[in-house]
Amino acid sequence: MPEITVYTVPNCADCAAVKALLTRHGAAFTERNVRGDPDALAELLRRANVRIAPVVMIGEQAYYGPFDTVKHHLTAALTVLEARL
Amino acid sequence: MTATRTHVEYFVDGMDCASCVQKVERMVATLPGTADVKTSFTKQTLHLSLDESRTPRHTLEKNLKALGYTPNPLTPAPTPPAPPSVSAPTLEYFVDGMDCASCVQKVERMVATLPGTTDVKTSFAKQTLRLTLDESRTSRHTLETNLKNLGYAPSALTPPAPTLDDAANAPHSAPVSVPPAIHAKPWYAAGQGRLVVSSGALLALAFLFSFIEPRLATVGYVAATLLGTWPLARKASASARLGDPFSINMLVSIAAIGAVLIGQAPEGAVVVFFFAIGELLEGVAAGKARAGIQALAALAPKTALVLHGDHQHEVPVDQLEIGQQVLVRPGDRVPSDGTILTGTSSVDDSPVTGESVPVTKTVGDPVYAGSINTDGALTVRVDKTAADNTIARIIHLVEEAESSKAPTARFIDRFSRVYTPGVVLVAALVAVVPPLLFGAQWYPWIYKGISLLLIGCPCALVLSVPAAVTSAISAGTRRGLLIKGGAALETIGRVTTIAFDKTGTLTAGKPRVTNVIPLDAAPNDVLRLAAAVETGSNHPLALAIVQHAKTEGLTLPGAQNAQALPGRAATALIEGRSLAVGSPRYAAETTRLPADTLASIAALEAQGRTVVVLMDGPRPLGLIALRDEPRPDASAAIQDLKALGIRPLMLTGDNARTGAAIAADLGLDVQAELLPEDKLNVIQHLKTTGRVAMVGDGINDAPALALSDVGIAMGGGTEVALETADVALLQGRVSGVPNLVRLSRATMSNIRLNIAFALGLKLIFLITTLLGYTNLWMAILADTGATAIVTANALRLLSWKGQPQPAQAAPRPTSTPARA
Numbered sequence: 033m034p035e036i037t038v039y040t041v042p043n044c045a046d047c048a049a050v051k052a053l054l055t056r057h058g059a060a061f062t063e064r065n066v067r068g069d070p071d072a073l074a075e076l077l078r079r080a081n082v083r084i085a086p087v088v089m090i091g092e093q094a095y096y097g098p099f100d101t102v103k104h105h106l107t108a109a110l111t112v113l114e115a116r117l
Numbered sequence: 118m119t120a121t122r123t124h125v126e127y128f129v130d131g132m133d134c135a136s137c138v139q140k141v142e143r144m145v146a147t148l149p150g151t152a153d154v155k156t157s158f159t160k161q162t163l164h165l166s167l168d169e170s171r172t173p174r175h176t177l178e179k180n181l182k183a184l185g186y187t188p189n190p191l192t193p194a195p196t197p198p199a200p201p202s203v204s205a206p207t208l209e210y211f212v213d214g215m216d217c218a219s220c221v222q223k224v225e226r227m228v229a230t231l232p233g234t235t236d237v238k239t240s241f242a243k244q245t246l247r248l249t250l251d252e253s254r255t256s257r258h259t260l261e262t263n264l265k266n267l268g269y270a271p272s273a274l275t276p277p278a279p280t281l282d283d284a285a286n287a288p289h290s291a292p293v294s295v296p297p298a299i300h301a302k303p304w305y306a307a308g309q310g311r312l313v314v315s316s317g318a319l320l321a322l323a324f325l326f327s328f329i330e331p332r333l334a335t336v337g338y339v340a341a342t343l344l345g346t347w348p349l350a351r352k353a354s355a356s357a358r359l360g361d362p363f364s365i366n367m368l369v370s371i372a373a374i375g376a377v378l379i380g381q382a383p384e385g386a387v388v389v390f391f392f393a394i395g396e397l398l399e400g401v402a403a404g405k406a407r408a409g410i411q412a413l414a415a416l417a418p419k420t421a422l423v424l425h426g427d428h429q430h431e432v433p434v435d436q437l438e439i440g441q442q443v444l445v446r447p448g449d450r451v452p453s454d455g456t457i458l459t460g461t462s463s464v465d466d467s468p469v470t471g472e473s474v475p476v477t478k479t480v481g482d483p484v485y486a487g488s489i490n491t492d493g494a495l496t497v498r499v500d501k502t503a504a505d506n507t508i509a510r511i512i513h514l515v516e517e518a519e520s521s522k523a524p525t526a527r528f529i530d531r532f533s534r535v536y537t538p539g540v541v542l543v544a545a546l547v548a549v550v551p552p553l554l555f556g557a558q559w560y561p562w563i564y565k566g567i568s569l570l571l572i573g574c575p576c577a578l579v580l581s582v583p584a585a586v587t588s589a590i591s592a593g594t595r596r597g598l599l600i601k602g603g604a605a606l607e608t609i610g611r612v613t614t615i616a617f618d619k620t621g622t623l624t625a626g627k628p629r630v631t632n633v634i635p636l637d638a639a640p641n642d643v644l645r646l647a648a649a650v651e652t653g654s655n656h657p658l659a660l661a662i663v664q665h666a667k668t669e670g671l672t673l674p675g676a677q678n679a680q681a682l683p684g685r686a687a688t689a690l691i692e693g694r695s696l697a698v699g700s701p702r703y704a705a706e707t708t709r710l711p712a713d714t715l716a717s718i719a720a721l722e723a724q725g726r727t728v729v730v731l732m733d734g735p736r737p738l739g740l741i742a743l744r745d746e747p748r749p750d751a752s753a754a755i756q757d758l759k760a761l762g763i764r765p766l767m768l769t770g771d772n773a774r775t776g777a778a779i780a781a782d783l784g785l786d787v788q789a790e791l792l793p794e795d796k797l798n799v800i801q802h803l804k805t806t807g808r809v810a811m812v813g814d815g816i817n818d819a820p821a822l823a824l825s826d827v828g829i830a831m832g833g834g835t836e837v838a839l840e841t842a843d844v845a846l847l848q849g850r851v852s853g854v855p856n857l858v859r860l861s862r863a864t865m866s867n868i869r870l871n872i873a874f875a876l877g878l879k880l881i882f883l884i885t886t887l888l889g890y891t892n893l894w895m896a897i898l899a900d901t902g903a904t905a906i907v908t909a910n911a912l913r914l915l916s917w918k919g920q921p922q923p924a925q926a927a928p929r930p931t932s933t934p935a936r937a
Contacts, residue, residue, distance in 0.1 A: 046817035051839040052823075056517075056840075067133055080232050081254065083161035085134045092656050093259055096158055097230045098135040100836040103228070104505075106553035108266050 033113065034091030038113035039076045046099040047086040053103065054088070059111040061088075122152070125174060126164045127188035129181065133161060136816065136837075137186070144180055148172045149653055159232070162191065172653065172679075179681040180654075207236070209247045210271040212264060223439070227263055231255045245274065291920075313393045316345040320386050327383075338382035345389025346373045365574055371541075372570045376893060379563055387894040388571060391901040398905050416468040416487040417508055421452035424496065434486075435503040445495045451488045454501035457481060462493030469508050470597045470847040510839060511847075515594050518602045525868060526582040526603060533575045540573025547887075564893065568886045571896045572879055577903035581871035584911035589864040592917040597847040598857055605843035606833040609827045609860030613807030615758060615854060616800060616821075619769035619776065621814045622831045623783060623851060624745040628657055631726055632663035632742040636714060638731075641671060645740030646729045649673045650689045654681060658727060661743050665817045697732045697800065698741075709736040725778035727771075747783055755783050755853035761858050766803075768796050768821075796821045812854055815842050829854065856919040866913055871907040878903050 036054065038061050040047035053111035054061050064072040066085060073083070080087050086097040088106060090113070095106050132141055138156050145154050150171030155164045163181075167174065181188045212224060224246060228237050233254025238247040246264075250257065264271045323337025346369075353366035369392050376385030421437055422429045422444040427443055434452045437443070442458060445451050451464070463475035468487040474489055478484060484497055486506040503509065518585035521540060548566025551557035588601045594602050600606050617623050635643050648666035651659035652673060666673060676689040686699025697707075701718045704710055710718075710730075713738060718728045726742040758765045765785040769776045778791035788799055800821050803809045808826040815822060815830030815838025822828025822842050830842035832849040839845055882899050885891040 041134045041860070043820050044136065045816045045837045045841065046135040048819040048823050049837040051892045052840045078219060082158050083133060084138055084158040084231060093255070095230070096135075096232075099840065101226065102230065103836055103840075105227075105263060108262075 033060075035089075037089045038063045039066050039072065039080075039085055039089070040085040041065060041067040041085040042092075044085055049099040050086040050088055050102070050106070053106060054110070057114065059110055059113065122166050122168050124164070124166050124175075126162055126191040127178075127181070128161060128191055129163050130187040130189060132156075132163070132186045135193065140184055140657060140721055141181065141186065144184060145177070147653065148180070151177075158230075162474050163188070168733055176653075176679055176681060183656075183681055187495055205333040206252070207247065207249050208260075209245055209274040210261075212246050213270040213272065224264065228260070229264070231260060234260075246271070266813060269381055285608065289598050312345065313390070313397050316341050316386070316390050316393060319344060320390050323383070323386065335382055336665070338386045339377055341386035342373050342377050342382055342389055345386065345393055349373075349389065349392070357873070363534075363541055365537070365579070367572050368537065368541070368574050372567045375563070375567045375570075379560060379567075381564070381893065383462065384893040388897045389536075391894075391897045395901040395904040398908055416450065417503075417506065418452050418487075420452045422446075437499050437503060439499055439500045439502060443497050443499060445484075445490045445497055445686060447490060447494060449490050451484045451486055451490060451495075451497065453486050453497070453499045453503065454484070454506045455499045456483055458496045458498050460493050462495055463491040465489040465491060470512070475562060508721055510836075511599060514599060514839065515590060516601060518742050519589050524604055524607055525865075526586065529579060529582050529872075533579055536575060537573070540570065543571040544573065561889075564887075565886060568891075568893050568896045569883065571900060572882045572886060574900050575875075577875035577878075577900060577907045578872060580904060581907045581911065582868055583874060584908050585864050585867045585871065585914055588911050588914035589860055589867075592915050593860050594856070596853075596856065597850075598853055598860065598919075598920055599839075599845040599847055600857070600860075601843050601845075605827050606861055606864060607859050607863075608808060609810060609829075609844065610865050611808050612763060612768055612810045612826060612858075614764045614803050614826070615810045616766045616768050616796075616803065617785075618796075618811075618813040618818050618821075619767055619771060619779065620745060621817075622812055623751050624747050624779070625849070626657075626745065626814075628661045628727065628743040628745040630661055630741060631744045632721065632740070633716060634740040634742070636737050636739050638738040640739075641669070643741065644669060645671045645673060645730055646694075646696055647698045647729070648742055649676050649688050650679070650696050650731075652676055653679055654687055656687075658729065658743055659687065659698075662729075662741060694733050696738075698729050699732065701728055701730055704730040704732055704737060707732060708737065710737060719774075722772075722774040724780050725775055725782060727775055732802065745779075747779060748849065748851050751851045752783050754853075754855055754928040755785050756854040757852070758858070759784075759863075760867075761855060763776075763858065768799060793817070793820070797824055800824045810854075811853075812846075813839070815845070829857070859919060860914075860917060863917060864914060866901065867911060871910055874910075875903050875907055875924075 036059055038047070038051060038054065040051070040063055042065065051061075051063065064075070066073040066076050066083075076082065076087060079089055079092070080096065080098050082094060082095060086099075087094055088102075089095075090109055093109070095102050095109070135158075138158070142154060142156060144482075145151050145163070145165060150168030151165050152168075153164075153166040156162070157164065167177065178188050225237060228234050228248060230244070231254075233251030234248050236247070250260065257490065261271050263733060283767075285490040292342060311495055319341035323334045323341060327334035349366045350370045353364055353370050356362075356364040357367065369388065373385040373389050376382065376388065417434065419434060420431045421434050423432050423437070424442040424444055430593075437453050443452055443455070447462065457478055457480050459480060461477065461479040462477045464484055465475040466485055467487045467516055468489075469485040478495075483500075484490075484495070485508060486503075487508045488499075501507075522637045526682040544566045548563045549560045552559045586606060589606055590600050590603075593606075600609075620626050630644075633640055633644050638646070644662070644666050648663045648671065651662050653676070654660075661893075663673075674692050676691050679687065680705070681687050682699070685703040686697045688695065688697040690696075697703075701710070701715075717740065718730075721728050721740070721742040724744075726744045728740055728742050730740055731738045755765050767776065767780045767783070767785055767787040768787050768791055769787065770791055770793075771789055774787040776787050780787035787796075791799065796818070798822055800809055800811060801824065804824075804826070810819065810827040810829055811821050811825035811832055813819075813822055814832070815828075815835060819837065819841050820832065827844060828842045829844045829846060830838035831846050831851075832852075846857075878899055882891060882896050886896060
């Protein structure tokens with residue numbers, strides 16, 4: 033199972049939705065708040081070169097964008113992970 | 118006139134979440150003279166081409182600041198922070214299926230979400246996708262899988278890299294599709310039904326034989342018992358292998374075989390026969406509860422009429438593409454979620470929202486797949502693919518919800534895991550101890566032991582919860598209450614406080630001009646000039662003023678040098694005058710307002726209206742009052758909640774006087790002038806005193822919804838709301854909230870009644886059997902009977918109607934005429 037990290041900012045509806053989606057799929061993840069945390073932001077930039085939350089890193093693959101566009105890709109990726117388990 | 122366009126680029130501080138980006142994009146879209154707007158997720162920047170004669174740069178910057186973002190201009194020639202691209206080959210694919218403009222956009226949008234992609238070019242001529250891919254960020258495999266997920270098959274035109282992992286294993290995620298309506302077999306044709314019929318027939322046959330030749334009858338009873346026990350025993354051994362040796366099937370199997378061994382074959386046969394009937398009833402009940410939802414899926418039409426220029430042709434709905442135009446004739450069902458491009462009609466949205474009164478919809482209004490177009494022809498732009506249509510998502514969510522377990526169901530599961538082995542132990546003791554230790558006769562005590570096994574069977578108990586939860590969720594969905602699981606269903610009936618967001622939840626979220634009060638100008642001038650100042654702003658109040666001026670048929674003069682002072686005023690040069698539209702506080706800073714003007718402002722605010730002042734320099738020209746009207750059923754719903762013993766509370770960021778006035782109209786407590794994080798603190802605090810539900814729009818309130826015990830999204834059709842909330846109210850009605858509470862309480866009392874009944878019956882039979890008053894088949898009849906009664910009782914929830922809607926919306930007390 034690749035490690036999953038979710039980069040978020042506070043008060044962000046899309047972030048909440050992404051986390052809910054992961055939880056619903058039973059995927060364990062680490063959350064990092066990038067607002068006001070330069071280390072986390074630097075890590076996010078290094079790994080995904082993206083600054084806009086939410087960003088989901090599954091292994092080394094980044095998923096980002098508004099929830100309704102990213103949902104499809106995330107669901108597909110999680111379904112694959114579940115199938116491999 | 119030649120527009121002088123400049124390219125501007127900003128790093129936008131604070132624009133660090135996806136919805137922030139959308140907010141910025143929407144704001145920019147309202148500004149005249151903006152084009153080629155690009156926001157970069159990678160760099161957190163906003164890039165656009167700006168016609169500064171129409172929108173000056175500082176207006177854009179002010180508006181950004183007003184939204185809470187700080188723009189930092191970047192040099193006109195942006196130098197990307199050049200990622201050290203180790204391997205960035207240029208790739209080219211022929212993309213099979215990417216043969217329409219919207220398909221190309223779809224591909225481009227997908228590629229844009231992948232990190233490490235640059236120089237993306239799609240060719241309309243060659244149907245190819247060309248890009249430079251930094252494979253340390255996104256593997257080729259991922260790109261290709263994503264293309265395939267979108268339904269396009271890429272074939273590489275560049276020689277493939279020698280590497281490449283298991284492309285063969287590339288998983289093709291099956292598109293989520295609307296589950297087909299089940300073709301229910303008649304009950305007697307299904308496996309369980311055949312078992313009931315055949316074991317019943319054998320039983321009857323054996324019974325008849327008992328009059329002619331008793332020995333043959335015994336054979337018949339034994340055969341009936343074995344036939345009935347066989348599938349149970351198989352299931353029992355399967356669950357024993359999975360670590361659950363004390364299943365219901367095991368109990369019944371032991372009891373039936375035990376009965377045969379002690380020479381009571383007829384009783385054994387009756388036992389399995391009744392048990393089979395019980396299982397059959399259970400299956401029928403579950404099917405019935407789900408049928409309501411499956412029926413929804415059947416409502417979406419299978420084909421759509423796609424318009425191509427002047428001709429039209431029929432295509433299956435799952436081949437519809439976003440952006441296509443479809444014709445919906447009167448009487449047709451809408452084939453896809455979309456937006457009306459031409460036409461006006463009454464549309465019945467009941468399959469999606471449960472709202473049975475047709476709504477008049479016209480150009481620009483959204484429609485849903487499955488809705489019925491009653492009386493006018495509509496052209497609709499397709500906005501969602503078949504799998505993403507609201508109705509498909511609802512069905513999917515409900516199916517997930519029904520399979521999730523309510524806490525009570527989990528408790529019952531745990532309970533029977535202890536209880537069932539306990540019953541087996543007691544039964545064994547009853548059968549063995551008296552004969553062994555006290556020299557009692559073996560036969561009657563084994564008989565009693567077997568009876569106990571059957572009495573102890575927790576079927577009715579185990580069944581009572583899921584049947585009720587499934588029925589309740591189905592009933593709720595058909596009334597526009599989408600409950601995402603048994604846990605939410607249970608909790609909502611136990612909350613002590615329900616917090617409501619004001620704007621968009623208790624109110625419609627669309628402020629309207631209620632009063633235009635001239636002070637030093639003609640009434641029409643006040644509105645005309647104020648609207649001219651506000652043109653170009655996307656503040657809800659500004660939009661309402663401009664809209665009102667348009668409905669009044671006023672021609673707006675041109676504005677120059679428009680500026681926004683965030684949260685205070687908008688200013689512009691109009692007809693040679695320097696005008697401002699601002700809050701009363703802003704006006705008071707600029708000039709001394711006369712006492713009677715201050716009095717009318719206070720009076721208007723006390724009526725829940727928001728007042729703005731039109732100023733010509735220091736001279737106030739007039740007042741405009743706006744009000745965001747409460748939803749028509751809000752007041753009744755709030756009273757309803759109070760009657761249910763729940764404390765409703767309004768949370769708002771609005772000013773205290775306006776908030777208090779609206780709260781007083783609706784009759785609930787209020788906490789005003791709250792920042793988003795204050796709302797979280799309020800919820801946190803409320804949670805110390807009891808369970809709390811929060812009702813909001815699901816977007817701006819997502820964190821508060823997540824923090825509360827039950828998050829309820831109102832009018833929630835968006836992906837974000839459906840994902841984050843525990844409950845989505847598909848109709849824009851506040852009355853959905855008290856109805857949810859009622860449904861939850863009805864479900865819980867149904868469950869409690871069922872549990873009490875099932876346990877009570879068992880207790881009675883336990884005692885009578887030990888005393889020897891009742892026998893084996895009475896015990897099993899009692900259990901089957903209990904199962905049937907419990908199931909029937911749970912199914913009553915299917916016909917739950919909720920509180921009838923208020924006969925008509927109470928007219929709002931508009932004490933002041935529209936124009937004073």
